[in-house]
Amino acid sequence: MTLLPDDDLPFAPTGHATSTFALDRLRGYIQAQGEQSGARLPTERQLSDRMGVGRRAIRRALEVLEAEGRITRRQGAGTFIGPATPVDDDPLAGSTDFLEIMEVRLRLEPQLAALAALRAKPAQIARMYELSDRIAQSLDADEGELWDGALHRQIAQAGGNTLFLSLFDIVNRVRRDEAWQAVRERARGGLPGHALPVAQHRAIIDAIAARDPTGAADQMRTHLFMLQEKLIRLGSAEADHAANIVPGQPAEA
Template identity: 40%
Template sequence: MQTVEQTLRALLTEGTQDGTLRPGSKLPTERELVERLAAPRSAIRRALEILERDGVVIRHVGRGTFLTEVAVQQVDGAPADTSPAEIMQVRLLLEPQVATLAARVATQADLDRIGECLAAGGASDDFEGFESWDARLHRAIAKAAHNGLLMNMFDVLNTARALPVWGSLKRRTSSPERRRCYHEEHTAVVDALRDRDPDAAGAAMRAHLQHVSDNLLGRG
């Protein structure tokens, strides 16, 4: 049986992998963690003390508890020195094939979840909100491929997207116009998935990621 500390670490790892938590993200309050983990407040406090001692979180009196870069580095995934160019090389190799497979095997529930992520991303008018839903959308597409080994590979890739070097570059190159463009490209991918068109889904994902790569690495 997992301890409260282990359960909390697993929660942070999952958040890091699916893009909902990044270095600097504020954690839920102690009261919210008590409800979510069904654990005594004293056990939550002890777990947070251990995580703070290990450098995974930092607590500021009156402000809350925040995730550190150490948390990202401790996730069993991408090396901490992975470059944005390496990330995009792997994304271009992996994600078009993921979209191709998802177009063949996704369930209606998968497509509904993907559609929710797409709509929420399109409604986000700030960098943080769009990036969070962007990560969730790409992960939802990967889950729709229904391949556990492939999902593990994707989560390793997703940990790289939580590295500080990636986040700072994305922020510097982001703009409302580019976010609108990315949303249109996401829509093309999702439309192909809904049409059950593997070739179109793969091509749309490849075109989107190539555009992202060009913008990030100075070729766009």
């Protein structure tokens, strides 16, 4: 058994100590080790100390990696690298904006939902419902964002098309960028307003479970259109606010 070193784990810069940061860096760390199947990761405490991220954030990130099949956690033994799909770093996060991301998602994810309705295994559908429940039970925006990404990836994975999944992963890495997440959170308006997207997630999964590809695609499109419209309204409101600020006077809180 190989014990992976923890001296090259990335440390979280100020303002990045979230589950999403931990998830992104742990993926990169596992890939940097050559995806050594069976190799043991450092403990949660070691990961937390070295990355400057709380243990709860580490635990959440590990749960997502386990759901994706990248790691295996064995009670009393530790956490081990399992079968995984390599994920390459992508420079797109700094060169695109939320409108471009939504344009791509609207063309990609409805098709993935339709494929999932045709190909998803019962265990994958059950996992979708579990992830939907996780989103509904989220206690903070960081946790909600984490499980939202996991659900959408589970749907993409259930589509059974490796190339489509690779394209999804590119878009998903861009949407995990800190600036993009900040915009999403402002559009979402905090957790009290998350009942509608939760209901939309359930409608998508229900259509997949019913083996209704047209319905699954339509429900996914409705969900993404709602988010796109919120983001557009937010962008317009922020632009109007900036235009109304008088130079030399403080902006309203």
